[in-house]
Amino acid sequence: MHRSAPRLTRIIAAAAAAPAMLVVVGCSSDSDGGSADSGKDKGGQQQSAASTSPETAKTPAVAPAKFAGLPDPCKTISEKTIKELVPEASAAGKAGKSSDTSISGHCAWNALDDKGVKGSDYRWLDVSLLRYDSQQALGVSGQQRAEENYAKEIDKAKATEGAKNVKTSPASGVGNAATVVNYTLNKTDEDFTYAVVVARTENAVITVSYNGAGYGGAKSPSVEAMTKSALKAAKEAVAAVADANKGGGAADDKNNSPKPSDEPSAKPSEDAANKQ
Known part of the structure; x- marks a missing residue:
């Protein structure tokens, strides 16, 4: 124990x-x-x-629009070309209304060339200018907007009410891209021959429409002749847009958000211009 x-x-x-x-x-x-x-x-x-x-949250910036303005539409076609295409018309042309001339413009020339017993030749020429700014808020560049509206202008020409024998073909040497739309249209009991050239140059879209008919026995102009003339005028208009923006640099793109004035206004119709 x-x-x-x-x-x-x-x-x-x-x-x-x-x-x-x-x-x-x-x-x-x-x-x-x-x-x-x-x-x-x-x-x-x-x-x-x-x-x-x-750094990771940062979004890439949209490229600024190359063209910051537009020329006077009535001065995009030379007097020599106006005299050749619309012989009896005033070289000054008739300007259309625009809410903002820096993004849209329109001018037209038309006249009847009376040749006496040989009849009369009627010719109409008009040019439409549309410019698009880049929209940083939406991530869309001016060039992209111009490309989209270039396609819309072609579709608009093809969908002209009453147009017959509508044909389209690409055109080279006119801006970045160009398309010719040909058709005939019956007006005042005559068949008018149309050649419409829609071209895109950078962030601008240019539409040149040239049409005509013969009265009193005069022959209607051929599609080939009208197309050749329309292309000549379109090349001058494209060059005029580029010349108007030389030395000015790219657009400041102050219009970064959509607003009514940012969309080009529609050009007046040919019938309205004829009445005036």
């Missing part, structure tokens, strides 16, 4: 010490786990911050 007492005392002391050791180990384990989680959180925060940094 005397020998077992010290042994019992040691067993009780060891049993009392065991939980304390477990507690110490447990605390140490919790501490290590907390440090690991903390590291993960910091890493996650750093990754999140990097993904939303200004």
Whole structure:
């Protein structure tokens, strides 16, 4: 009995010490786990911050429009060409109305050339200018807008009410892209021959329409002759737009958001001009 007492005392002391050791180990384990989680959180925060940094959130800028303005539409065709295509017309032409001449313009020339017993030749020539600014807010460049509206102007010419024998063909050497739309249209009991040239040059779209008919026995002009003349006038108009923007640099593109004045106004109809 005397020998077992010290042994019992040691067993009780060891049993009392065991939980304390477990507690110490447990605390140490919790501490290590907390440090690991903390590291993960910091890493996650750093990754999140990097993904939303200004560099990654920045959107690419839209290219500014090359042409910042338009020339006087009535001066886009030379007097020599006007005299050749519309012999009896005033070289000054008749300008159409525009809410903003920097984005749209229109001018027309028409006259009847009386040749006495040989009849009379009627000719009509008009030019329409449309310019498109880049829109930073929408991410659309002036050139892209011009390309879209170039296609629309071609479709508009092809869809002319009453047009017959409509044909389209590409034209080279006129701006960045050009298309000729030919058709005939019966007006005043005569068949008029039409040649419409739609051209795009940078952020501008130019439409030249040339048509005519013969009265009193005069022959109607051929499609080939009208097309050749319309292309000549279109080349002059395209060059006039480029000349008007020389030295001016690209447009400032202040019109970065859509507004009514940013859309070119429609040109007056031929019938309305004839009445005037």
